[in-house]
C-alpha cells in the first residue's frame with residue numbers, strides 16, 4: 001500500500017543520495033531496507049515526480065521541488081525540536097513535523113530560528129522565500145550574540161562561523177549549540193561567561209554565534 005508519507009520517505013532518500021554524489025534504485029533499496037517499496041517508485045513516476053530508466057532514477061522538476069520542501073521542513077524541524085523545545089531526541093519529532101507543516105509554517109519556523117544554513121547533522125537546509133526576503137528585515141527569535149546587552153543570557157542555537165579556524169576556536173571555548181552564555185562586556189571586545197570560563201571574542205566571531213535570549 002502506498003501513501004503520501006511513504007512516497008515522501010523515498011523522495012527524501014533520493015535527495016540524500018544526490019547530496020552524497022548520486023545513486024541508483026539498487027542503492028536506494030540498500031539505504032531503505034524494508035521501507036523500500038517499488039510501488040511507491042511506480043506511483044511517483046506516474047505522478048511525474050521521478051524518471052526511472054532501468055536502474056537509474058532521477059527527479060523531474062516538480063519531483064525535486066517536492067523533495068526540497070520535505071528536506072527543508074525536516075531539517076528545520078530538527079533544529080526547532082532540539083534547540084527551542086529542548087528535546088535531545090530530535091529525530092522522531094522532526095519526522096512527524098515534516099509531513100504536517102505547510103510552506104507558511106515552515107517559513108515561520110525558519111524565521112524564528114534566524115534562517116539557519118545547516119541542520120544539527122551539518123547538512124544544508126534548502127533556502128526558502130523568507131531567507132531570500134532578507135534575514136534582517138524580519139523579527140527572529142534567535143539573534144546574533146552581538147545583540148545581547150551585558151548581563152543578559154542566551155542559549156547557543158547554532159554557529160554560522162564560515163572558516164575552520166573560527167569553528168575550532170568556538171569549539172575549544174565550549175561555545176557550541178546548547179551552551180548558555182552570559183555577556184560580561186561588549187567593549188573593547190566581547191567577553192562571555194560559559195559557566196566554566198570567561199571567553200573573549202572579537203565582534204566578527206561573536207556575530208556568528210546565534211543565540212536564543214533567555215533574559
Ligand SMILES: [Zn+2]
Nearest residue numbers: 078119120121
Ligand atoms: Zn539533520
Ligand SMILES: [Zn+2]
Nearest residue numbers: 110115130131
Ligand atoms: Zn528563512
